[in-house]
Amino acid sequence: QVQLVESGGGLVKPGGSLRLSCAASGFSFSDYYISWIRQAPGKGLEWVSYITHSGSGPQYADFAKGRFTVSRDNAKNSVYLQMNGLRTDDTAVYYCARDKVPGSYYRPDSWGQGTLVIVSS
């Protein structure tokens, strides 16, 4: 079955960096776009980024542009989110999600369990 497992979250000081990983299994990974979506504690959902099946033309929310970089390694069935210049308002659970349709990004139907990022001094 489809499985996505995030890792790499933790406590980091403002201005610091973290690299999140999303390990996928149970499907033809290289056919699917992967998105990152976050949720601050007690708040709603916020889309962060997506990466295409080939890794080209990633898209980012405005708050992520210039600070976050998404990448993937199809040989390792993994997607990464490099986060630099972290701010306290980046504190959130970060989910990776796969779309229900290959080559699409806008109907994520398979989600990981999330990894918690806490940005605090």
Added chain:
Amino acid sequence: DIQMTQSPSSLSASLGDRVTITCQASQDISYYVNWYQQKPGKAPKLLICDASNLERGVPSRFSGSGSGTDFTFTISGLQPEDIATYYCQQYDNIPLTFGGGTKVEIK
């Protein structure tokens, strides 16, 4: 960015009640809306895509409707397992944006 205004932010209803949640988009987004259910401590679950298409395995008491700027999500006969927060999401434009969520509780 397209704003999704979801209401109410919370509601309390009795078992068996019909529950309705609305989402209003800040511009015409055709039928490009999904609805998710999120239970505490869990990842969101896609229930409805394309405004009204029920995902496989989702009970038929859940439904969605609407187009343009106004969308409705309905639970026809609230069940104990439906206690959750529900979100709408538009995909007409990047960035994908979500409504603020509706927390559904049992009265």
